[in-house]
Amino acid sequence: MNKNNINAAAFFMIISVTGFSIMDLSVKWTTASYPIGEVIFFRMIFGIIPLVFVVPKERWKNLFETKKPGLHFVRCFTGTCALFAVYASLHYLPLAQTVSLTFASPIFSTILSIFILHEVVRRRRWMAIILGFIGVCVLVNPFSTSFSIYMILPLIFCFFFAMVSISIRKLSETEPTYLVALYFTIFGIIASLITIPLFGAWKIPTSTFDLFILLCVGVSGGIGNLALTAAFKNAEVSIVTPLKYLSLIYAVIFGYLIWGEIPTWNTYLGAILIVISSLIIIRRETVLKKNIQPETLAVNR
Numbered sequence: 134m135n136k137n138n139i140n141a142a143a144f145f146m147i148i149s150v151t152g153f154s155i156m157d158l159s160v161k162w163t164t165a166s167y168p169i170g171e172v173i174f175f176r177m178i179f180g181i182i183p184l185v186f187v188v189p190k191e192r193w194k195n196l197f198e199t200k201k202p203g204l205h206f207v208r209c210f211t212g213t214c215a216l217f218a219v220y221a222s223l224h225y226l227p228l229a230q231t232v233s234l235t236f237a238s239p240i241f242s243t244i245l246s247i248f249i250l251h252e253v254v255r256r257r258r259w260m261a262i263i264l265g266f267i268g269v270c271v272l273v274n275p276f277s278t279s280f281s282i283y284m285i286l287p288l289i290f291c292f293f294f295a296m297v298s299i300s301i302r303k304l305s306e307t308e309p310t311y312l313v314a315l316y317f318t319i320f321g322i323i324a325s326l327i328t329i330p331l332f333g334a335w336k337i338p339t340s341t342f343d344l345f346i347l348l349c350v351g352v353s354g355g356i357g358n359l360a361l362t363a364a365f366k367n368a369e370v371s372i373v374t375p376l377k378y379l380s381l382i383y384a385v386i387f388g389y390l391i392w393g394e395i396p397t398w399n400t401y402l403g404a405i406l407i408v409i410s411s412l413i414i415i416r417r418e419t420v421l422k423k424n425i426q427p428e429t430l431a432v433n434r
Contacts, residue, residue, distance in 0.1 A: 139372060145363040146360070152357030154384065158238070160172055161228055170329065172347065173216055174321075174326065177351065183358075184314055184318065199312065204304055207300045217286070226283055226287070228394060229404075233381060234287030234407075236408055237407050239414045241294070243258055308357050314358065371415055
């Protein structure tokens, strides 16, 4: 791996982290005034904009052709459930707390891969899993007065996202990344529309600023995903993944400046343990030459 490729990968990873962080900020802002289903609708609609630029011209005539429709459904359903969970979490919890808990996704992915893919997990990754769950317990701090039932939401996201990562691992054998993302986008639009009769009517954006923030939800998320893919095309996963955790710094800064949120000591300590655990798992899977897909590692929100 040459220096230029690593520099390019670092650049794209920083763009990706910035994109996802702006999206999280926008989601937390908009869900204060708009239903979560409506915010997801805008995330999907405007998220199509970056996506159209990566579809090859020759593929437009048979864009939706696939060999694995059932697996696409599993990916779309679990991905949408994960999206609703993390958006609800961003609404109810401090920004840094939500972001920190979503870092536990690789831990859940490793555990589920044992039962679904029958993978062998040896001592080093088991130690990382245990360390990660200690970090989750420290961060959630269930026996303190600050504990909130909404802290379960990011963990629900991690569970469903683990299912997403496993289904993508199988889809990537035959399906291009843009097709996986496109099916997920369409499914998410339909799911968001179903929330209208279930949870009440949506609100028309009341200002140009609100519409701009809703636009940011989709565009910044789409850019984040595309930049993440570019990052992993230029360098190995284990080299550029540590930059992903810059999102916690963004979350602390945005949370404090906009909502006056000050993370507690257990948020920092729990986040550190979870990050160390995730890095060990990712590094170990890279050493074992597992086929780690970019979207598998993305916190696809």
